[in-house]
Amino acid sequence: MPQLDDRKEHHSELAEGVSARVPTTDEVQIKTPEKICGMGHRKKRKEDPRFIQGKGNYVDDVKLPGMLYMDIVRSPYAHAKINSIDASAALEMDGVLAVITGEDLKAAGDLHWMPTLMSDTQMVLPIDKVVYYAQEVCAVIATSRYIAADAIEQVFVDYEPLDAVVDPFEAMKDKVIVRDDKEEKTNHIWHWEAGDKAATDSVFNDAATIVKEKMYIPRIHVSSIETCGMVANYNKVREHMQIYMTSQAPHAHRTVFALVSGIPEHKIQIISPDIGGGFGGKVPVYPGYVICAVASLVTGKPVKWIEDRSENLQADSFARDYHIEAEMAADKDGKISGLRVKTLSDCGAADAAANPSKFPAGLYSICTGSYDMKAAHVEVDGVYTTKPPGGVAYRCSFRVTEAVHMIERMTDIMAHELGEDPADYRLRNFIRPDQFPYTSPTGWEYDSGNYEGALNKAMDMLDYRALREEQKEKRAKGELMGIGISSFTEVVGAGPSKDYDILGIKMFDSAEIRIHPTGKAMARFGTKSQGQGHETTYAQIIAEQLGLPADDIEVEEGDTDTAPYGLGTYASRSTPTAGAAAVMAARKIKAKAKKIAAHLLEVGDDDLEWNVDRFQVKGSPDQAKTIQEIAFAAYTNHPQGMEAGLEAVDYYDPPNLTFPFGSYICVVDIDKGTGEVKIRRFVAVDDCGHIINPMIVEGQIEGGLTMGLAPAMFEEIVYDEHGQNLTGTFADYLVPTAVESPKWELGKTITPSPHHPIGAKGVGESPTVGAPPAIANAVVDALWHLGVRHIDIPITPPKVWKLLRDAGVTD
Amino acid sequence: MSEHEVTLTINGESVTRPVEARTLLVHFIREDLSLTGTHIGCDTTSCGACTVLVCGKPVKSCTMFAVQANGAEIETIENLAAAGTLHPLQEGFWEKHGLQCGYCTPGMIMSAKGFLADNPDPTEDEIRHGISGNLCRCTGYNKIVEAIQYAAEKLQAADAGGE
Numbered sequence: 016m017p018q019l020d021d022r023k024e025h026h027s028e029l030a031e032g033v034s035a036r037v038p039t040t041d042e043v044q045i046k047t048p049e050k051i052c053g054m055g056h057r058k059k060r061k062e063d064p065r066f067i068q069g070k071g072n073y074v075d076d077v078k079l080p081g082m083l084y085m086d087i088v089r090s091p092y093a094h095a096k097i098n099s100i101d102a103s104a105a106l107e108m109d110g111v112l113a114v115i116t117g118e119d120l121k122a123a124g125d126l127h128w129m130p131t132l133m134s135d136t137q138m139v140l141p142i143d144k145v146v147y148y149a150q151e152v153c154a155v156i157a158t159s160r161y162i163a164a165d166a167i168e169q170v171f172v173d174y175e176p177l178d179a180v181v182d183p184f185e186a187m188k189d190k191v192i193v194r195d196d197k198e199e200k201t202n203h204i205w206h207w208e209a210g211d212k213a214a215t216d217s218v219f220n221d222a223a224t225i226v227k228e229k230m231y232i233p234r235i236h237v238s239s240i241e242t243c244g245m246v247a248n249y250n251k252v253r254e255h256m257q258i259y260m261t262s263q264a265p266h267a268h269r270t271v272f273a274l275v276s277g278i279p280e281h282k283i284q285i286i287s288p289d290i291g292g293g294f295g296g297k298v299p300v301y302p303g304y305v306i307c308a309v310a311s312l313v314t315g316k317p318v319k320w321i322e323d324r325s326e327n328l329q330a331d332s333f334a335r336d337y338h339i340e341a342e343m344a345a346d347k348d349g350k351i352s353g354l355r356v357k358t359l360s361d362c363g364a365a366d367a368a369a370n371p372s373k374f375p376a377g378l379y380s381i382c383t384g385s386y387d388m389k390a391a392h393v394e395v396d397g398v399y400t401t402k403p404p405g406g407v408a409y410r411c412s413f414r415v416t417e418a419v420h421m422i423e424r425m426t427d428i429m430a431h432e433l434g435e436d437p438a439d440y441r442l443r444n445f446i447r448p449d450q451f452p453y454t455s456p457t458g459w460e461y462d463s464g465n466y467e468g469a470l471n472k473a474m475d476m477l478d479y480r481a482l483r484e485e486q487k488e489k490r491a492k493g494e495l496m497g498i499g500i501s502s503f504t505e506v507v508g509a510g511p512s513k514d515y516d517i518l519g520i521k522m523f524d525s526a527e528i529r530i531h532p533t534g535k536a537m538a539r540f541g542t543k544s545q546g547q548g549h550e551t552t553y554a555q556i557i558a559e560q561l562g563l564p565a566d567d568i569e570v571e572e573g574d575t576d577t578a579p580y581g582l583g584t585y586a587s588r589s590t591p592t593a594g595a596a597a598v599m600a601a602r603k604i605k606a607k608a609k610k611i612a613a614h615l616l617e618v619g620d621d622d623l624e625w626n627v628d629r630f631q632v633k634g635s636p637d638q639a640k641t642i643q644e645i646a647f648a649a650y651t652n653h654p655q656g657m658e659a660g661l662e663a664v665d666y667y668d669p670p671n672l673t674f675p676f677g678s679y680i681c682v683v684d685i686d687k688g689t690g691e692v693k694i695r696r697f698v699a700v701d702d703c704g705h706i707i708n709p710m711i712v713e714g715q716i717e718g719g720l721t722m723g724l725a726p727a728m729f730e731e732i733v734y735d736e737h738g739q740n741l742t743g744t745f746a747d748y749l750v751p752t753a754v755e756s757p758k759w760e761l762g763k764t765i766t767p768s769p770h771h772p773i774g775a776k777g778v779g780e781s782p783t784v785g786a787p788p789a790i791a792n793a794v795v796d797a798l799w800h801l802g803v804r805h806i807d808i809p810i811t812p813p814k815v816w817k818l819l820r821d822a823g824v825t826d
Numbered sequence: 827m828s829e830h831e832v833t834l835t836i837n838g839e840s841v842t843r844p845v846e847a848r849t850l851l852v853h854f855i856r857e858d859l860s861l862t863g864t865h866i867g868c869d870t871t872s873c874g875a876c877t878v879l880v881c882g883k884p885v886k887s888c889t890m891f892a893v894q895a896n897g898a899e900i901e902t903i904e905n906l907a908a909a910g911t912l913h914p915l916q917e918g919f920w921e922k923h924g925l926q927c928g929y930c931t932p933g934m935i936m937s938a939k940g941f942l943a944d945n946p947d948p949t950e951d952e953i954r955h956g957i958s959g960n961l962c963r964c965t966g967y968n969k970i971v972e973a974i975q976y977a978a979e980k981l982q983a984a985d986a987g988g989e
Contacts, residue, residue: 059920066928067916069863069903073929076862160853161846240867240875240963241929291865291929292963324868546927546964714923717966745872745961753954753967 036451037463039766041472043706046559047627052566053559054773057710061566062550071289074244077259079317082246083112085307086163087320088152088170089330090145093181093738094191094401097141098173100153105169110162112314114170115306116153117142123313129275129305131367132298132517133375135204136196137404138365139302144177146193146364147403148738149329151302156310156318179401179738183338183361186400193364193399204366204397209380210457215392218353222344226428231807232417234336234361234402234732235725236328237409238750239545241291243331244321245304247311255282258308262287262573263297263543264583267517269575271300272308287573293545294722295408298369298585299332329743332369333402333732334409336361337417343425349433351444354383354391354456356421361405362397368406369585370413371515371522377406377413378506378672380457384422385466385504385676387446391456401738410722410783412507412586419503423788424795424805427500431799436483437792438474441502442467452769459506461674462776465702465766470502470678473700476762477680490800495685495824497797501789502678507777508591512668517582521668524592525579526600528557529662532650534643536561536568541581542593543573547779548711549589553597555707556773560601561608562628562642579664587675587777590707591768596667598772603663607649611661612640614654673768673776677701679789685797687825690816692728692794699785700762704776713761715779721756723786727808729755798822832896836861837905845892851885852876854892855902863903863932867961874960877933877940878902884940886959903932906939914980915939915973924973926964934960938974946982950975 047053065071102114117140120127128136140151152172157163180191186202193202219225246259256278262268265285273280290297307320322331337358344353360376362368370377376395383391409416430440445466446453453461474480482498489496512521525541538557542549549572554565572578581593605625612630613620616638623630631639640648649661682696699720706712729749733741742748767774787808794810795803801822806814819825833842836859843858855861855878866888867875876887879901906913915935918924925931934957941956942948948956953974954967962970 060923062928063920063925066925066931067903067912067919067935068907069861069932071863071928073862073865075856075866078857078860160857161848238963239927239929240873240961241865241927242867290927291867292927294963321866324870324873546925548926710923714926714965714969717968718926718964719966721966722963744870745868746870750873750961750963752958752961753971754958756967758950759966759968 036449037766037769039465039468039764041764043709051558051562051564051628052555054555054705054707056555056708058551058555058565058708060548060551061554062548073241073289073291074246074259074261075321077246077288079246079248082317082319083156083158083314084160084163085154085156085310085318085320086167087154087303087326088167088172089326090148090150090152092145092174092176093148093179094146094177095174096144096177098175101171102153105155105166108162108166108169110158111155111166113156113310114153115156115310116140120309123309124277126275126305126309129300131365133366133368133370134372135366137367139305146401148740149326149403151306151330154306154310156314181400181402181734181736181738183359183398183400186398193401202399204362204399205375207376207395208393210392211390212392214390215353215355218390219342219344219355222352223347224345224349224433225342226425226432227342228425228428228805230339230421230424230805232335232337232339232420233726233808234333234405235409235730236333236732236748237294237296238328238748239292239294239296242322242324242327243297243301243303245307246317246319247308248317249311249315251315256308258283258285260285260287260304261290261297263293263545263585265543265573265575266541266580267520267582268300270520271518275305276308285575287543290543290545293585294410295334295369295585296331297545299367299407301331325744328748329740330403332367332407333363333405334407335417336405339417339421341421341425343429345429345433349435351386351388351429353388356382356393358395360395360397361400361402363400363402363404365404366397366406367404369408370406371509371517372519373514374413379414379418381415381459381504381506382418382422383455383457384419385446385502386426386444387450388456393457402734408585410719410780412505412780415505416784419784420788423501423503424791427792427795428804437500438470438479441470441500460671461504462671462768462770463766464504464674464676465764466502466676468764469676469700469702472762472764473678473680473698476698476760477682477696479680482682495687495797497683497685497793499681499789499791499793499796500678501785501792503676503785505675505781505784506672507587507675507780508669508673509586509588510672511670520582522582523666523668524581524588524596525664525666526593526596527579527664528600528604530604530646532647534563534567534646536563538568538570538597539578540570540572540593541579542584542589544584547584547589547715548708552707552711553594556594556597557601560598561605587780590775590777591669591673591771592667594775595669595772596665599665599667600663603665604661607661608642608645610657611645611648611653615640615648670770673704673771675703675776675778675781677781677785679785681789681793683793683797685794685815687819690812690819692810692815694757696760697757698760698762699782700764701778701781702764702766703778703781704767704771705765705774707775712778716761716782717759719780719782720759720786721751723783724756724790725751727787727790728810731809830893832892834895834897835899837901837908847891847893849892850888851890851892851895852887855887861902861904865929865932867929872961874937875930875933877936877960879936879940882940882943884937903935906935914977918973918976922969922973922976924965924970930960930962934962934970938977942978942981946978948978
């Protein structure tokens with residue numbers, strides 16, 4: 016089979032590529048003309064016309080005949096025993112059809128508990144007790160949204176409050192047990208380690224300088240502007256469940272639904288329509304989804320459930336919540352030699368993190384970052400508290416943000432401690448370009464990088480040396496100015512299936528391309544865009560490979576009945592996995608197209624060469640068949656003995672993850688009177704390998720930077736000692752507006768991934784990962800001479816003002 | 827719950843409907859009139875996804891009752907390209923990549939339309955303040971600002987051309 020041969024050839028290219036050093040450029044490659052619009056073109060997005068005209072189709076826009084509405088009664092306590100639930104008054108209301116409780120779900124087949132993505136369990140609806148504030152207690156099904164909202168006020172729950180445990184260090188003492196459903200009466204969930212402890216201890220014993228710091232990466236919430244929701248539509252006659260769902264991973268969710276509900280998987284269709292932002296928050300299965308599906312199953316009618324913003328901000332999964340104690344060692348030359356990290360992960364009331372199964376702390380062990388060091392050792396402990404589940408990403412690949420924040424803060428602290436310029440210090444500690452592929456002390460094989468290239472470019476963009484001079488002058492006058500750097504390394508694109516799975520399902524992804532007789536194509540994917548622009552970028556990838564104009568390729572995702580199986584979009588994995596699958600499927604098609612062209616031109620396969628959109632006879636380019644002509648022939652005049660049609664599917668299992676990187680520099684001025692931090696400039700140089708659509712990449716970076724600014728300066732989910740969420744609305748949880756968000760200045764270098772078929776790496780999350788430490792480092796840089804070594808994010812005016820007051824700078 | 831009859835003009839068309847007194851304008855638009863381009867993103871009047879023009883002024887339709895709009899002229903995103911060509915704001919958002927997931931976009935565009943009517947030649951800073959009642963989680967706002975600048979220039983050129 017030519018298809019298989021093509022794939023083998025490709026993999027042998029990969030093997031060569033991995034061992035080769037990859038050159039860095041800063042010019043986007045364009046190999047196709049504008050009319051084809053392959054990679055590198057700033058193509059306007061194919062999806063936009065519907066969005067700018069109000070014709071998107073989001074879950075809440077779905078309206079089915081006879082549809083019912085669900086609303087949820089939520090717990091006013093973080094920890095309480097449930098004595099009784101009295102729903103009689105609600106059930107007497109006109110328009111109320113049912114009230115679903117934990118007992119009902121239990122009777123329906125033990126559906127009152129569900130598995131989490133980390134093989135823990137989580138309550139769908141409680142029977143005995145609640146374990147977090149705003150937990151789902153029971154649900155009302157009614158004929159209208161308004162009646163359902165009225166009816167939840169008429170459900171009377173008798174609670175007996177129990178002590179909450181909000182602080183994970185307190186939880187580790189096991190005085191209050193969160194999960195007494197478990198055999199072992201402890202809040203400690205797991206212990207996880209990476210790296211070499213003995214080697215690290217030995218490096219620390221030999222160290223000339225050791226710096227230590229405690230830092231807290233606070234709990235935050237993704238807050239996509241569309242909340243979560245579902246329309247479940249069970250057809251009793253067909254025994255078929257159709258689900259519209261805000262899902263970043265519709266296939267994985269279908270499998271989970273099949274396993275939990277017992278409905279055969281071929282009788283479940285999950286449609287993830289237009290999604291109003293995901294950022295990781297639409298990866299987990301929340302109790303509301305399960306209850307909504309059960310409600311439709313029981314009533315035989317379509318049921319809609321749409322979260323309010325306050326429900327979304329109080330009860331969905333949360334990100335971060337890492338308490339870190341880090342130590343960094345340097346040798347007598349001041350070179351970084353080792354890293355030792357202990358971390359407590361506040362998981363909330365269930366370990367429902369969205370991590371690959373074997374990685375309870377995600378990819379946190381990437382924490383040696385961009386620096387070459389001898390040894391590192393990382394320990395993380397997971398602990399239950401009476402808070403909603405944590406551990407979903409916030410536009411981040413599985414805990415990389417926490418890792419990057421720690422290593423970039425520690426590197427800055429070390430540089431300052433040694434009296435070195437933080438930029439120069441990074442430049443002499445970076446993994447050098449000639450060290451790639453580089454194996455890190457915790458076992459990662461970095462595919463390619465040129466860290467000094469990115470940092471030098473960022474320094475040039477804002478004339479770093481001149482800024483340092485200005486800072487000196489300002490400091491002499493008593494003014495506070497700081498410059499912060501973050502030279503991050505990301506790890507994305509999970510993943511090689513030997514290591515990465517979600518509930519046992521390997522983390523490959525897929526593409527299926529069908530070329531119609533008239534040369535137009537349909538491409539379907541196992542991923543699901545939530546704003547990333549897949550309809551455009553995937554079309555450009557295929558256009559590049561096959562010479563079909565990108566506008567002639569319709570990209571479709573999100574319907575499990577039609578799309579090939581895939582694990583979905585999160586952790587910047589779409590381009591590394593499904594993007595690669597698109598290339599491989601296109602290459603299978605191209606191999607067949609070549610045979611058809613040879614047949615049409617009456618020459619041998621070997622006499623043909625590819626030229627943008629056609630196969631032509633070598634040395635005689637006039638003798639050629641375009642991809643459109645070949646497509647027509649595939650249905651009308653294909654060689655005898657060959658299957659008709661022109662289509663292919665590929666399930667791509669990447670040989671490694673990809674390692675995007677970049678250097679960000681932030682310049683801040685601090686108001687001594689108020690503690691207000693003003694970002695004067697922020698330069699971001701990103702390297703995500705080859706670029707598919709520069710406009711979309713810029714959009715991803717700018718958006719990611721604002722989502723990095725958010726936790727650095729504004730956002731934090733705060734609980735009081737009783738476990739009440741004090742930041743449960745957009746009035747308290749401060750998502751940055753256009754006023755707070757600075758004018759980002761972007762730059763780029765291009766260091767392709769040697770193992771990805773088009774050298775791309777993924778970009779959506781780099782800026783969210785890289786920005787917070789640049790901002791924090793800038794603020795600490797401005798205050799270091801006052802004795803300030805660290806400030807936990809979010810860096811708010813009151814925090815800075817207090818430090819200034821303590822330093823006697825302000826009163 | 828008391829029921830009222832509401833008559834209003836929406837996107838140039840007069841409609842009369844019975845509504846409960848407590849029906850929010852956004853639900854009236856989305857559910858009763860099936861104009862789902864107007865979105866809901868919060869419950870505290872913070873996000874602006876539901877912004878529509880009421881008598882030419884941007885209003886967060888989640889914070890107004892349908893009955894309060896009795897007699898009013900309302901414009902939603904669906905009206906902007908009703909004549910078959912994109913409005914300069916729609917063009918600008920497409921041209922400048924002013925949107926990603928598209929969820930905040932209708933509210934953002936309607937907010938900008940109201941704002942530009944008051945201030946046709948805004949500075950960048952004025953644009954940023956002008957849309958500060960609208961949250962976007964995807965774009966980082968730079969390209970939204972550029973999109974609005976694009977539209978402002980185009981609208982001014984059209985005005986100067988006497989159109």
